[in-house]
Amino acid sequence: MAKFQAPVNKNDYIDVTFEDLTHDGNGVAKVDGYPLFVPNVLPGEKAKIKVVKLNKGYGFGRLIELYEESKYRVQPECPIYKECGGCQLQHLSYEGQLIAKEKQVRDVVERIGKLENVTVHPVLGMDEPWRYRNKSQVPIGEHEGGLIGGFYTRRSHDIIDMEKCLIQMEQNDVILQKVKEICSQYGVKAYNEQTHKGTLRHVMARIGKVTGEMMIVLITRTAEIPNSKQIVEDIVKAIPGIKSIVQNINSKRTNVIFGDQTKVLWGKEVIYDFIGDIKFAISARSFYQVNPDQTKVLYDKALEYADLNGEETVIDAYCGIGTISLFLAQKAKKVYGVEIVPEAIEDAKRNAELNGITNVEFEVGEAETVIPNWYKQGIQADILVVDPPRKGCDQALLDTIINMKPKKVVYVSCNPATLARDLRILEDGGYKTVELQPVDMFPQTNHVECVALIELK
Numbered sequence: 001m002a003k004f005q006a007p008v009n010k011n012d013y014i015d016v017t018f019e020d021l022t023h024d025g026n027g028v029a030k031v032d033g034y035p036l037f038v039p040n041v042l043p044g045e046k047a048k049i050k051v052v053k054l055n056k057g058y059g060f061g062r063l064i065e066l067y068e069e070s071k072y073r074v075q076p077e078c079p080i081y082k083e084c085g086g087c088q089l090q091h092l093s094y095e096g097q098l099i100a101k102e103k104q105v106r107d108v109v110e111r112i113g114k115l116e117n118v119t120v121h122p123v124l125g126m127d128e129p130w131r132y133r134n135k136s137q138v139p140i141g142e143h144e145g146g147l148i149g150g151f152y153t154r155r156s157h158d159i160i161d162m163e164k165c166l167i168q169m170e171q172n173d174v175i176l177q178k179v180k181e182i183c184s185q186y187g188v189k190a191y192n193e194q195t196h197k198g199t200l201r202h203v204m205a206r207i208g209k210v211t212g213e214m215m216i217v218l219i220t221r222t223a224e225i226p227n228s229k230q231i232v233e234d235i236v237k238a239i240p241g242i243k244s245i246v247q248n249i250n251s252k253r254t255n256v257i258f259g260d261q262t263k264v265l266w267g268k269e270v271i272y273d274f275i276g277d278i279k280f281a282i283s284a285r286s287f288y289q290v291n292p293d294q295t296k297v298l299y300d301k302a303l304e305y306a307d308l309n310g311e312e313t314v315i316d317a318y319c320g321i322g323t324i325s326l327f328l329a330q331k332a333k334k335v336y337g338v339e340i341v342p343e344a345i346e347d348a349k350r351n352a353e354l355n356g357i358t359n360v361e362f363e364v365g366e367a368e369t370v371i372p373n374w375y376k377q378g379i380q381a382d383i384l385v386v387d388p389p390r391k392g393c394d395q396a397l398l399d400t401i402i403n404m405k406p407k408k409v410v411y412v413s414c415n416p417a418t419l420a421r422d423l424r425i426l427e428d429g430g431y432k433t434v435e436l437q438p439v440d441m442f443p444q445t446n447h448v449e450c451v452a453l454i455e456l457k
């Protein structure tokens with residue numbers, strides 16, 4: 001076989017023009033059709049780059065000199081933007097981010113979904129695209145005896161200490177600072193990945209934006225936290241408004257954050273929040289959308305696509321704590337929700353009760369197992385809502401949808417690539433993608449959320 005020959009050599013300095021932005025925020029320039037990915041550049045920009053790595057179908061470069069700037073380029077707001085891996089698009093204006101995200105959705109729908117002429121609406125963005133996150137979850141490390149916490153640097157496992165994070169609600173910054181200070185004072189050791197020693201692995205802070213209620217989760221390797229009683233007392237004193245302090249124990253050598261065991265150290269097991277008029281109880285292990293303002297926009301769109309008249313049976317697959325289910329239940333005859341995390345289903349049931357909603361049923365299990373069982377038992381959905389994690393829907397679930405033939409599927413997705421893959425499968429199974437509405441749940445980052453309306457042909 002002929003030796004692979006890229007049109008450039010490693011360590012070459014070349015002048016290029018960037019055409020595109022990848023889903024992870026790198027600029028793309030092509031040399032004789034060979035793509036080079038370069039961080040911190042934008043489409044339309046001309047630059048000198050150094051070729052740093054060559055693979056078979058693509059290579060990587062480093063920016064050396066920018067000749068021509070994009071009109072969408074801005075100065076990043078965050079002082080640690082370059083080192084931190086959390087945001088990828090702070091050097092792109094918010095207007096530019098929305099344009100890039102719309103294009104990203106359109107591209108995968110065409111390339112992976114092989115769908116032509118599907119309407120992709122402009123992204124619904126935020127008026128104030130900062131300080132939006134209600135949840136912060138940071139790894140803990142140590143520096144000169146004190147605890148540090150923040151983000152892993154890009155492509156590494158070194159922790160940068162973070163005093164503030166501009167996409168977090170301010171309260172979460174305060175909580176993290178206080179917890180680091182207090183735990184340091186009492187000599188708590190950070191967990192060390194290499195030696196598998198130490199105690200504190202991660203700290204999670206979550207706040208109900210409407211209620212102001214706050215929860216702290218200390219994720220530890222060991223069941224015991226030295227001086228835990230004093231630590232908890234000091235945290236409660238330092239953070240007015242705190243409602244719940246929880247410990248989660250993860251004694252495994254793993255980069256999975258949470259372990260199986262959760263116990264309340266102080267206060268309640270849950271905090272409460274509202275989305276629209278519906279009140280939600282949220283426990284430590286439950287998924288809850290991180291951008292409360294945009295969640296309302298997203299759910300309203302899902303509800304609009306479902307277009308319920310009160311007669312329908314609806315299934316909400318991947319229902320979490322029943323957020324979408326309860327929104328749907330107000331307009332449907334009956335809603336069935338399924339979710340894999342038992343604590344989330346407990347929350348979902350509690351949430352139905354809390355809001356006096358009686359036409360819902362929730363079951364713990366895999367959507368791909370439970371929904372086929374329901375179908376066998378004669379539970380037939382008119383409308384199916386799916387909101388899967390990044391890997392998208394399981395093939396078994398898609399097969400069940402194709403057999404069950406609900407007249408509509410409303411697909412909420414946090415990963416356009418797997419959404420596009422699943423849209424193709426549904427198209428081949430007799431469905432038609434009517435339209436897609438991207439919603440910006442994650443400003444400054446490369447993530448895009450999307451709702452798709454899919455109808456039986």
Ligand code: SAH
Nearest residue numbers: 287318319320323339340366367387388389
């Ligand atoms: N619709 C909810 C949750 C969406 S997040 C909301 O908007 O709040 C996706 C959810 O799917 C998570 O709660 C996760 O625990 C759950 N999940 C992951 N894999 C699953 C599976 N195979 N079957 C059912 N639920 C699953």
